[in-house]
Each structure stands twice: as C-alpha cells, then as structure tokens.
Amino acid sequence: MSPVPSSLDERFRSAAVASGLLDVAFDIFEDTPVGPLLVGITDHGVCRITFDPDPERFFRVYSESVRDLGTPVFAKSYFRTLMAEFGPSCSVLTITAADRPVSSVLSFYFRDEVLPYYGGGTAEARELAGNDFMYWELMRRSCEAGYRIFDFGRSKRGTGAFAFKEHWGFAPEPLYHEYVLRRTDRMPEVNPLNPKYRLFIALWRRLPLAVANRLGPLIVRNLG
Numbered sequence: 001m002s003p004v005p006s007s008l009d010e011r012f013r014s015a016a017v018a019s020g021l022l023d024v025a026f027d028i029f030e031d032t033p034v035g036p037l038l039v040g041i042t043d044h045g046v047c048r049i050t051f052d053p054d055p056e057r058f059f060r061v062y063s064e065s066v067r068d069l070g071t072p073v074f075a076k077s078y079f080r081t082l083m084a085e086f087g088p089s090c091s092v093l094t095i096t097a098a099d100r101p102v103s104s105v106l107s108f109y110f111r112d113e114v115l116p117y118y119g120g121g122t123a124e125a126r127e128l129a130g131n132d133f134m135y136w137e138l139m140r141r142s143c144e145a146g147y148r149i150f151d152f153g154r155s156k157r158g159t160g161a162f163a164f165k166e167h168w169g170f171a172p173e174p175l176y177h178e179y180v181l182r183r184t185d186r187m188p189e190v191n192p193l194n195p196k197y198r199l200f201i202a203l204w205r206r207l208p209l210a211v212a213n214r215l216g217p218l219i220v221r222n223l224g
Contacts (some may be wrong), residue, residue, distance in 0.1 A: 049137045052092040055079035058104040058118075061094070063213050065120025070201030072216035079106060079118070093138055095121075095130045103130035105138060113149040114142040135168070156193060 052058060055076060063073045083090050086108060095103040105119030116138060121131045139150055152170050155162040166172065179187065204212065 048096050049134065050094055050096070052094050052104075055083060055092060055106065057094050057096075057101040058092045058106055061101050061104040061122055061125075062106075062118060062120040063216075064122055064209055066216075067207065067209055067212040068123070068205060070197075070204045072204070072219040073213060074220055075217035076213075078217075082106070093134060093141075095125070095128075095134045097124065097128055097130070100124070102128060103134040105134055107138060109142075109147065112147055113151050114138065114147045115151045115153065117153065131164075158193065 059076045059079060062079075063076075066073045083092070083106075089109045090106065091109070092104060092106050094101050101122075102125040103119075103121040105116045107114055107116045109115075116135065119131070119134070121134075125131055142150065152165045152168075154175050155165060157172075162172070181187070207215075
C-alpha cells in the first residue's frame with residue numbers, strides 16, 4: 001500500500017488554509033493500538049474518525065442531514081441490508097466530536113474505485129468542517145489501500161452538493177440517461193429543484209426527526 005503523496009497532502013492543506021474552508025488543525029498519529037489514526041483539534045474539542053461495524057451512528061447523522069434538506073429518508077433496515085449484502089465491499093466511516101457523531105458516510109468499493117454513496121452531517125459538522133475532514137480521510141485511506149478512483153457521484157447543477165464537489169476540485173462530466181416514457185410525453189421532474197415540491201420541502205424540514213424517520217420510508221418507496 002502506498003501513502004498519500006506529500007504533494008497532494010500539502011495541496012489540500014494549503015487550499016484549506018487559503019479558503020478558510022477547513023478550520024481544523026489535524027495530524028496523523030502512526031503508533032496507536034488501532035494503527036494510523038487521524039485526529040483533528042478544533043475549538044470544540046477533539047474530532048476522531050472511525051469505521052463502524054453497523055449503520056447505527058451513520059443513520060442518526062444521515063437521517064438528520066436529509067431531514068434538514070427536506071428529503072424523506074430510507075429505512076434504517078435498508079442500510080443494514082446493504083452492509084450485510086456487500087460485506088467488505090461496503091464501509092461506514094464516521095466523524096465524532098466530544099463522542100457525538102457529526103458526519104458519516106457509507107461507501108462502496110469496486111475494483112479500483114471507492115464510491116461515497118450516502119453521506120451527511122449534522123449542523124455541528126458545519127462548524128467543525130466535519131464533512132471535509134471525513135471525505136479527506138476517506139480519500140487518504142482509500143489511496144493507502146490501493147484505490148485509484150474516487151467517484152463523488154452525481155449532482156444537479158445549481159445545488160449545494162454540486163458546489164461542494166466542485167470546490168474540492170472535481171471536474172464535472174455530463175451524465176446521459178435514456179428513458180422510456182409511459183402515458184406522458186414529458187420527463188418527470190422528481191427532484192428538489194422542482195417548484196411544486198417547494199412547500200413539501202419547507203414543511204418536511206420542520207418535522208421532528210423521529211416523525212420524519214417514521215414517515216420517510218413510507219414515502220420514498222413511491223418516488224422515482
């Protein structure tokens with residue numbers, strides 16, 4: 001396994017300082033009982049990063065994140081099934097601050113690629129730059145494990161996710177789809193940018209998390 005090139009590490013640190021995006025001092029501790037450990041020091045305490053054996057902490061973070069975006073969440077059992085089905089080809093990486101999970105991502109591994117497919121962060125993560133810390137550590141560990149491609153997935157132009165990925169330096173590439181339309185001659189616009197979902201999104205953001213997590217799985221099965 002090869003470590004992250006020093007030039008790439010320096011580029012990341014310099015860009016973070018220049019943009020003010022990453023208000024976190026971090027370093028790698030090599031000699032720990034669990035191997036190399038990335039630890040971040042912030043005004044709010046110590047941030048630590050771990051790989052989780054189950055989706056419990058991931059779901060707490062992810063469900064809050066998508067609720068705040070106005071999006072229904074999948075059932076927790078869905079993520080548990082993914083981890084059981086894909087085994088070592090699937091992982092959950094979680095950032096904690098003061099023992100509270102603030103950012104988490106569920107990723108898939110295929111050949112020489114890593115795909116961070118489901119991810120999110122709490123409101124506290126924005127203060128800690130938790131998502132940047134999380135994705136950087138996922139990239140670093142993937143490089144050390146021999147993966148060459150980091151597939152950041154698809155995002156629509158004009159969304160926060162698109163801007164976040166572009167800010168990281170990823171070059172967008174068009175993604176083409178073919179559809180067979182039934183009983184209509186127009187493409188369905190089932191996405192958050194559709195104005196007709198504006199009221200629903202605004203209301204969903206105000207739901208208590210327990211209510212959103214209960215209703216979400218009943219709704220998402222009918223979307224798409």
